Amino acid sequence: MFWQKELETMNRKELEKLQLERLKWIVSHCYQTVPMYRKKFDDAKVSPDKIKCLSDLKYIPFTTKEDIRDTYPFGMFAAPMNKIVRIHASSGTTGKPTVVGYTKSDLNNWSDLVARLVVAAGAREDDLVHIAFGYGLFTGALGLHYGLERLGATVVPTSSGNTEKNLMLMKDFGATALVSTPSYALYMAEVSKDMGFTRDDFKLRLGLFGSEGCSLEMRNKIEEAWGLFATDNYGMSELMGPGVSGECEYRDGMHIAEDHFIPEIIDSKTGENLAAGEAGELIITTITKEGFPVLRYRTKDISRLNYEVCRCGRTHVRMDKIMGRTDDMLKIRGVNVFPSQIESVLVSCPQVGAHYQLIVRREGFMDTLEVKVELIDTSLLEKYSELEKLQRVIRAKLKTVLGIEAKVTLAEPKSLERYQGKAKRVFDLRNTKEEKFER
């Protein structure tokens, strides 16, 4: 099933024609209304009319999160404030938040794009959807909320937090779909078990997960815990929020809504474009947004593009699950390490839980990696040798995947901190004093 079939299955030639038309418009819109863009173009000696075909995109300077911060709060808005009807902001874990604005038309498109992705994932009008994303400035909750309402599903906006109550309502209302981060879905499953519920007490059949990466192994765990079909979707507030891309029923990549976004993959070091199929940093240009357009935005997310037409019939390009972040990539003893690689190892070991922490330290001149996991399988308590064997097995698997040695520490069940939004799993203490680190 499709939400906007004609647009979602448009052939590439027509799609590119539409993209070019919209690209030319957005470039001139940005140049005329946002001083930051005008300056970037002028500094790079690029005139907006230099863009004559899609491959001319490469002449446009990149936009970064720093640009948005430098113009805090509204410096990159491309519509006058009396046309802006909504403001969102991303969590300001480092410095000021990045603030974005939407016009009425932007909100209208946003709802349709989210409706597209939830329909592609399998949501229908008769679904009752529990939204356990945190409401507020964060785009995730309201983005899904409006898209699901547009579809006609029944939306329960409970927000994250108060997990026991969330579970009670999910059970009592007979929720059929869940919107949350993958890690919160797992946490809810744990709490539900503690409350004495089994998955048969719930009617969940579909999971719409986003806002953080979800490895295949983690997806399997969630599916097993809840008995639902788990799908991944992708977005970020700078681009719009959720609705940029999402998995269809085949779950073979996330379809990017190409009539609204043009993706590119670059080498994050050189800035050069990479060929389709190569992994690199995802760059997105929004081509319909009025309030907060971005040109060649550096997402810092690492992915790959696949232009083959999908079995579902959608022609829009598919991006791989995010393989890591250019900025959460850890360089340990010169080796690139992505938390997602470590996660996939841990989730394949049933004796330990799905929550983990990575702690990187510098001891002398040597970087060390400690991986903390929770022990679940109590049958191993019979013998020390069993626990030590488990540590050895995990260490060996990590060595195979990462190419470096890691120390594996077993922690007590449920002792690692749980997060209701994005999980913080990496603690890089190489440039900090150790005592600052408290888990």
Add this chain to the structure above:
Amino acid sequence: MFIKQLSVFVENKPGRLSEISTILEQHKIDIRALSIADTTDFGILRLIVNNPDQAEKSLKEAGFAVSLTQVIAIGIDDKPGGLAKALNLLYNANIGVEYMYAFVSRKGEKAYVILRLEDNEKAVEMFKQNGVELLECTDIYSL
């Protein structure tokens, strides 16, 4: 014939053992014997208590990784050579000891040894044949 023993996973950080003993206190659980060994990161605390099922439940609820395992308890003479006699029997019967710990009773003349053996059943038979006192769980819980 078999005694239920609790094994609790304990991270090597301050306050864990005091938390466990406080939980046991809150549930009015009496500890009969205990042993703890540790590696650099964690330890396994082994406990014999008067109400092992309740203790397991309470510790689980408090978030600890706990398991119940079966061990045997024998009574030996509390004098030089008492332990040697029992261990010689095991050695001669070719039964390996995985771990053991001992405690003395208030009654004076007896000491008790908790044993986790490679083959608990075989050991029980062997001890019976040799007239070694084997404790029932009721004996232990009411000590």
